[in-house]
Amino acid sequence: MAASIFRNAGQILLPVKFAISRRLCLASQSPPQLHGFSNLDSLVSAVITAVTSCASISNCRSIHCKVMKSLSFSHGFIGDQLVSAYLRLGFTKDACNMFDELPDRDLVSWNSFISGFSRRGDLSNCLNAFSAMKLETGVEANEGTIVPLISACTETRALDIGTYIHGFILKFGMLLELRIANVLINMYGKSGYLDGASGLFEAIPIPNLVSWNSIIAVHVQTGKPEEGIGYFIRSRRAGIKPDQGTLITTLEACEELGSAKLAEAIHGFLFITGLDSNLTLATGLLSLYSKLGSLVASQKVFGHIRNPDSIAWTAMLASYGVHGKGKEAVKTFKLMVKEGVAPDHVTFTHLLNACSHAGLLKEGRAGLLSDAYKLIISMPMKPNSGVWGALMGACKKHNNIELGKEAFDNMLALEPLDSRNYLSLSNMYSSAGLRKEASEVRGLMKKRSVIRIPGSSCIEHEKRIHRFVSGDRSHPLEEEISKKLEELVKKVRGSGAWARTEFVLQDVDDEEVREDMINKHSEKLAIGREIIIRDTKRFHHFSNGSCSCRDYW
DNA sequence: ATAGGGTTAG
Known part of the structure; x- marks a missing residue:
């Protein structure tokens, strides 16, 4: 009972953490009671889950010490949990040492070990662990092993290895497991093999919501929003009840298509189903309207949000920014702070962008890039790729190649697979006349198989969407246009x-x-x-x- | 009903 309470403790961490450490102290002070393991096991595991979800190594270590003192961690899954916690916090060596010492490693131990590497995008250690697992007697891989492996391949775009594992899956008849089919759809789709993804999808006898969400998302995210919407419509006909994830993805499709009509239709759907009060969806909708050019509509949506969080406020601020209303953006920022909502690095990025677009910042106008750089370095939080991107945009404008390259390196460390990062560096080199460097960047992009989705423009005319990419001559009315x-x-x-x-x-x-x-x-x-x-x-x-x-x- | 990732906001 206690365990089930603690299991959901992620959301209310502070009070829970306090309660937990008291319980643990009590437990270690009275060793005789420790022989009834089952209660304590479940309690300690819940403790670890709660503590690690707040990502603090000191908490993790102190729990570790207490557990070691009070009982052997070899019991039950306490060891598994600690290994997983160390991995999640990035203490790979500690985790590996501990894993080596676990006396009874079962399937779950191995799976959570592999999963820990996967979460950090460490494919090679995933594979090492997978090979080691195959050598250990009595442990057979199941879907809990395969899912994180495929996921790591997707993250690192290691399609060759992913395909090899697909072979393994076929050999052992594991494709029937729906979760495996779903991650494979994701992997092939995100790697640009939409035919492969669709083929797998069609082979599933009864796709579930996640299958539908996956097939919709991979189409929308790889430049095929029409097809994505097509699958969404099919899912409606199949009687699938869409959730937040489905609809966020359809909103993204509207953005890709540039279709305000479709956006309004989905807005209507959200209203009817009551999902318009969902904070995530309202935020997505707000942002979408702004991106489609209607600042007024995004203001309206924001006005209906009851308790906007930092993400919603940031979305509104960003809307003002991209519409050239720098002063309104600053106003929104002040209001947000006044309401007691804490801004984060994304908020600051948009604030900087809004100011520079509106010519409000001296830094932006005069090209005082080193000051901007100092600002980024001294930010209270770790700068994300957007902040570096903003700096790089400024560097391009003012021809500061050196700083631009540094911004790029930082950006790439955070988002190694975003084609926009490579393209903006390549563009910076090109506009500075450095053709060789520009083509090197494009080479690097190719080598890492970063997918580039060509930019395009759409216009809606009589219920049809006409799409044009740069230099496109394929439209039937090309000559007249x-x-x-x-x-x-x-x-x-x-x-x-x-x-x-x-x-x-x-x-x-x-x-x-x-x-x-x-x-x-x-x-x-x-x-x-x-x-x-x-x-x-x-x-x-x-x-x-x-x-x-x-x-x- | 069993410790372990299927998809998805600024």
């Missing part, structure tokens, strides 16, 4: 809107690129009504002959 564009550009030139913006692009040498960029910005100014349009970084609101960015871009 090109003609119309040329016509527009000519009109703009004649209107005089041309000269106004030209000075902005002094740092772009390539005449063609320069002209193109100016066209994109100025042609919207020539038209009378409000137009909202997105560039690679944020939104521009054009009305009454001026843009919300005040030509700061």
